Amino acid sequence: MEKRRADIIADDLEELVFDGTFPDGARLDENALADRFGVSRTPIREALQRLVQSGLAAQIPHRGVFVRQPGPVELMEMFEVMAELEAAAARLAARRISDAALADLRAANTLCAKAVAENAPGAYYLENERFHQIIYAQSGNSFLRAEAERLHRRLRPFRRQQLRLRGRLAQSMAEHEAIVDALTQGDAPGAADALRAHVAVQGEKFHYLMSSLRPAAE
Numbered sequence: 338m339e340k341r342r343a344d345i346i347a348d349d350l351e352e353l354v355f356d357g358t359f360p361d362g363a364r365l366d367e368n369a370l371a372d373r374f375g376v377s378r379t380p381i382r383e384a385l386q387r388l389v390q391s392g393l394a395a396q397i398p399h400r401g402v403f404v405r406q407p408g409p410v411e412l413m414e415m416f417e418v419m420a421e422l423e424a425a426a427a428r429l430a431a432r433r434i435s436d437a438a439l440a441d442l443r444a445a446n447t448l449c450a451k452a453v454a455e456n457a458p459g460a461y462y463l464e465n466e467r468f469h470q471i472i473y474a475q476s477g478n479s480f481l482r483a484e485a486e487r488l489h490r491r492l493r494p495f496r497r498q499q500l501r502l503r504g505r506l507a508q509s510m511a512e513h514e515a516i517v518d519a520l521t522q523g524d525a526p527g528a529a530d531a532l533r534a535h536v537a538v539q540g541e542k543f544h545y546l547m548s549s550l551r552p553a554a555e
Contacts, residue, residue: 341380342376342380343379343380343381343383343384343387344384346370346374346376346380346384347384347385347387347388348459350365350370350385350388351388351391351494351498354388354393354394354404354406354494355498360404361404361405361406362403362405363404364401365388365394365401365403367381367385370384370385385402387490388402388494389402390490390491391490391492391494392407392415392491393405393406393494409547412495412538413538415488415491415492416492416495416536416537417537418488419489419492419536420532420534420536420537421533422481422484422485422488423469423485423532423533423535424529424530424532424533424536425481426472426473426475426476426478426481427472427476427516427519427520427525427528427529427531427532427533428525428528428529429476429477429478429525430475430476430477430520431520431523431524431527431528431529432523434472434475435475439517439520439521441471442468442471442472442517442520445467445468446464446468446510446513446514446517448460448464449465449468449509450510452464452506453506453507456506458497458500458501458506459497461500461509462496462497462500465496465500465509465513466493468513469485470486473485473489495538499538499542502542505542512534512535513535515531516532516535519531
């Protein structure tokens, strides 16, 4: 799946925020960014809107877009809610998922495994995102799906970042397999527990995320 130019720029901007190039409170100037990436302002505007949607930036009327780093409490609260939304989607999907969707999940996992073998977190995340989107859709609950997708977009940069923690790709892959097994067996509680644990950010993962954000805040 080829990525749009605006999405590539948004990914690069997220990295520049995480590595401290653009610190907390920095103004993200459209013209300067267009020059930096060698593009028109249109994909820059789209990329900045993705950062605003994810909460990594805030748009202030008549002033522009500024980097906004979430604090530890806000980030933990968002991941707690995300874990519960995904658990609910998995519980419903275990009762409703189609054979075709299960095949799609296994296909996504095959590509995830390839990315793990190549140590390619970016490629892994693209298939990981598809994996989660399938489960939201198979919940059969359009309201839940919309809420899960909205918060997923908000947390996208942080979910991508934690995949860089040593050993996390292989661990995530094993969690995917457990989720698919539970869904295949129609085990609603097992699927919910597996997906909740997969999404929850705690311990080492959370400390890694906060240490990634710290250079930009200092």
